[in-house]
Amino acid sequence: MLTLHTADLLVPGAGAVPVPGGAVLVEGDRIARVGPYEDLAVAYPHARARRWPGLLTPGMLVRSGDELLERTYYPDDPYEITELGAEPITGRALDDLKLTEARWGHSARRGTQRLLARGVVAVAGRFTVPAVRTAVLRSGLTVVPPTASPSPSPAPASLDPFAGRSAPAEAYHGTLEPGSPARFAAFAVPDEAALLAEGATTCVATVIAGRLLHRRR
Template sequence: MLTLHTAELLVPGPGSAPLPGGAVVVDGDRIARVGPYEELAAAFPHARTRRWPGVLTPGLQVRGADELLERTYYPDDPYEVPELGAEPISGEAALEALKMTEARWGNSARRGTQKLLARGVVAVCGRFTIASVRTAVTRSGLLILPPAAYEGRPALDPLAGRDTAGEAFHGHLEPGVVARFAVFAVADGAELLAQGATTCVATVIGGRLLHRRR
């Protein structure tokens, strides 16, 4: 099925000129065309159209994902929140007190990947040593990349510590590549960097809509 995704502003990739009213045509799991909405709507009249507010960009890439998913625990809301609180738990002593098992790590990782998808993340950098965590990441649709250097502590928000939003983009939006992109409720890249990835309204991986803000 052909799907035409359009937003108020399209940013095809880092260093690319923004395109007001731009659009991306997805055919299966791949990008078929990128360009002005009017042009693509005329070329693909039978495509299903999804209109999004804000800025459509390549999906984001997060560094230190093994730290975020194998050394951070995400309490199960609402069952564990009254006892553990809603914030992620890290630190050797705190995790030891939780008596973590591989199954529990896998369940936590599934909740963690949902948080990443809700921030426009499509790719994660890290080396996963817990089988249940790697399975959770693979099943989420997130692309696993080799570890990448970073300073400070890794964050769920891939834009944290970046100088430009483009530094967090994974690839470019162009014909032939796997359709991995996100939409953020901001006016432009500068506002995206300032407000952060929690402004995400939609995340698409392999042509599938894996997150949509309700």
């Protein structure tokens, strides 16, 4: 099935010229065409159309994925919130939880959902806990090797792909062009400056391999 994803402004990638009213035509798990929505809608009249408010960009890469998912515990809402609170648990407080591999796997699934809700399509890191590795792979997120930080004081691990970044483009994973994997995100902001200012929680949709894996309700 062909699907047209369109927004008020399309940013194909870092350094690319934005396309007002741009669209991405998805066929299977790949991008077939990129261009103005009006042109693509005429050329492919039978394609299903999905309209998103604001900005359509490549999906995001988050750093330190292993720290976020193997060394951070996300309490199960609502079952653990009363006892543990709603905030992620890290550091020495993890010792008191006496976490099994199964609980780490459940936590990782909740963590990947938080990442998808921020437009993340890829995580950098090395996963050593089998249940966590399985949860990440099943989520659809791409795993890439960690890279050395250019800064002597790297930014702390964060679910926010823009943490420590000076521009959203620094977090883009790939580009939106014909033949590339269909993985991108839509944000309810007018442009990249507003995206950096308002943050990744403005995400309204995340697509990986052509599948809509997150949609704000």
